[in-house]
Amino acid sequence: MTLGDLVPSLRTSLNARLEPNLWPLTARADCAGELTLAGVSVGHLAALHGTPTYLLDTEHVRDRCRRYRAALPGTEVIYAGKAFLCTGMARLVAEEGLGLDVSSAGELAVARAAGFPAERIVLHGNVKTAEDLKAATTAGVGRVVIDSTDEIDQLAALTRHRQDVLIRIAPDIDAGTHRAVTTGTADQKFGFRVADGTAADAVRRVLEQPRLRLVGLHCHLGSQISSVAPYERAAERMIGLYAELGRRHRITFDQLNLGGGHGIRYTDADRALDLAAYAERVPAALRAACAAHRVPPPRLSVEPGRAIVGGAGIALYRVAVVKRRPGGRTFVAVDGGMSDNPRPALYGSRYPVRVIGRPLRAAYRPVTVVGRHCEAGDVLAEVPLPEDIHPGDLLAVPAAGAYQYSMASNYNMVGRPPVVAVADGASHPLLRRESEADLLAREVCE
Ligand code: LLP
Numbered sequence: 001m002t003l004g005d006l007v008p009s010l011r012t013s014l015n016a017r018l019e020p021n022l023w024p025l026t027a028r029a030d031c032a033g034e035l036t037l038a039g040v041s042v043g044h045l046a047a048l049h050g051t052p053t054y055l056l057d058t059e060h061v062r063d064r065c066r067r068y069r070a071a072l073p074g075t076e077v078i079y080a081g082k083a084f085l086c087t088g089m090a091r092l093v094a095e096e097g098l099g100l101d102v103s104s105a106g107e108l109a110v111a112r113a114a115g116f117p118a119e120r121i122v123l124h125g126n127v128k129t130a131e132d133l134k135a136a137t138t139a140g141v142g143r144v145v146i147d148s149t150d151e152i153d154q155l156a157a158l159t160r161h162r163q164d165v166l167i168r169i170a171p172d173i174d175a176g177t178h179r180a181v182t183t184g185t186a187d188q189k190f191g192f193r194v195a196d197g198t199a200a201d202a203v204r205r206v207l208e209q210p211r212l213r214l215v216g217l218h219c220h221l222g223s224q225i226s227s228v229a230p231y232e233r234a235a236e237r238m239i240g241l242y243a244e245l246g247r248r249h250r251i252t253f254d255q256l257n258l259g260g261g262h263g264i265r266y267t268d269a270d271r272a273l274d275l276a277a278y279a280e281r282v283p284a285a286l287r288a289a290c291a292a293h294r295v296p297p298p299r300l301s302v303e304p305g306r307a308i309v310g311g312a313g314i315a316l317y318r319v320a321v322v323k324r325r326p327g328g329r330t331f332v333a334v335d336g337g338m339s340d341n342p343r344p345a346l347y348g349s350r351y352p353v354r355v356i357g358r359p360l361r362a363a364y365r366p367v368t369v370v371g372r373h374c375e376a377g378d379v380l381a382e383v384p385l386p387e388d389i390h391p392g393d394l395l396a397v398p399a400a401g402a403y404q405y406s407m408a409s410n411y412n413m414v415g416r417p418p419v420v421a422v423a424d425g426a427s428h429p430l431l432r433r434e435s436e437a438d439l440l441a442r443e444v445c446e
Helices: 010-014 042-049 058-071 087-095 105-113 130-139 149-158 198-207 229-249 275-293 306-312 343-347 436-440
Strands: 027-029 035-037 053-057 076-080 099-102 121-123 143-146 163-170 212-218 255-257 299-302 313-324 330-334 354-356 364-370 379-386 394-397 419-423 426-431
Touching: 035 042, 042 053, 042 313, 042 394, 042 419, 042 426, 053 058, 053 306, 058 076, 058 087, 058 275, 058 306, 058 419, 076 306, 087 099, 087 105, 087 426, 099 105, 105 121, 105 130, 121 130, 130 149, 143 149, 149 163, 149 198, 149 212, 163 198, 198 212, 198 229, 212 229, 229 255, 229 275, 275 299, 306 313, 343 379
Parallel strands: 053 419, 076 099, 076 299, 099 121, 121 143, 143 163, 163 212, 212 255, 255 299, 330 364
Antiparallel strands: 027 035, 053 313, 313 330, 313 394, 354 394, 364 379, 419 426
16 A cells, blocks of 8 residues: 555655656656656657657766766776667767677677777677677677687687687676576576686687687676675686686786676666675775785776666556456556567566656556557566556656667567657657568568
8 A cells, every 4th residue: 555545635746756766867757747858748758759669868878877987997888788779879878988798790780880989899699600700800899708619710710800809707606686697607508617627728729819819708697686796706706717827828817807787776676786886896806806816907897788778768658458357457558568578578577657647646556567469478567556547548667778679579560669869858769660661671572
């Protein structure tokens, strides 16, 4: 039961309250149920661009980039493009001085189209096809993170210049993340393991290739991590490895990339990774480990994706159908769903949902917000909504900036939504809505 249920007169004033740290920086709500982003009415944006639509608060993205750079001076901040990438986003990140992690020739093509400086690009991936490696060497990307033995020879054969590389390590650290995004343990597909000697073998193979220059090691523990401790452990373990490999091969490593995975808040119950605590404790753990092992401190890199863009996004849906089942659930069906946000179906992710654009006086009752797709599992959220919710109502979902648009599909031949940047009282689309002509464009007619 909420405060609004107990004291109905409080409901309208509660409309003006946005859950702290869940909504983009420039989002504001008022008692009339209006939501604005960067001074623009979100209801107006829905009318202008249609629904479903993704809104991106670019001031929020810039603020996150700046906070990372300010908190971690001397550390390289590399944005993980898989969270959300288009040329507009790549330009923004480039302007803010971050690097860019790409994990396919496609992501690299977007980065290049945006004019992203190639030397600040890092190529990732447990599978890098010949096309991926060719595209990377042609573009002259700064670094390639080697993830398999075969890749070493392939990359060496392709590159015409001396290519800087890192080797990805599975440091055998479980950061307690959802199983589908746990990548630091030994029993998963990414990187080389230490205990079975394959990491040391990869280092030896890279050192044998005159066209490759080994600048450091990389690890990525997983995603949506809210505690600093696993990163401290990773820093210590990786420096232990630097000491051991350094002694064996008489080398030093210039860089250490500790990956991303920094958690954000999706609901009031979530805890975000504390950036200030990370910035204080992880470089300190690194320095202490370097001193203990007598190795020169490498330059640290971090690769946040979600923590840069996740909080900057709002997903907008229009209610299409409401089914009130006496004695059963109320289903509020919207015009999007698992095709634009597969996260609830994939990871059981939870989101708050807000009715916007009208005063909310009715009591809140639990409902199931579902999508338009042909599966019972197409559920976006289980939340309380006003009991007078009806078709035509506009719904806003926060924390929608990461891994929603980037994982969107055309399931049921539904076109992907537009992504609209909002800043300084104005909006401009970064990506337009996918049309039926787009959906038919790849058909090969006989
Ligand atoms: N670096 C590497 C090598 C990665 O694989 C990833 C994410 C990142 C950095 C950035 O992680 P972030 O800071 O954004 O957590 N689809 C899932 C998340 C998959 C993450 C994949 N790798 C989700 O929606 O939660």
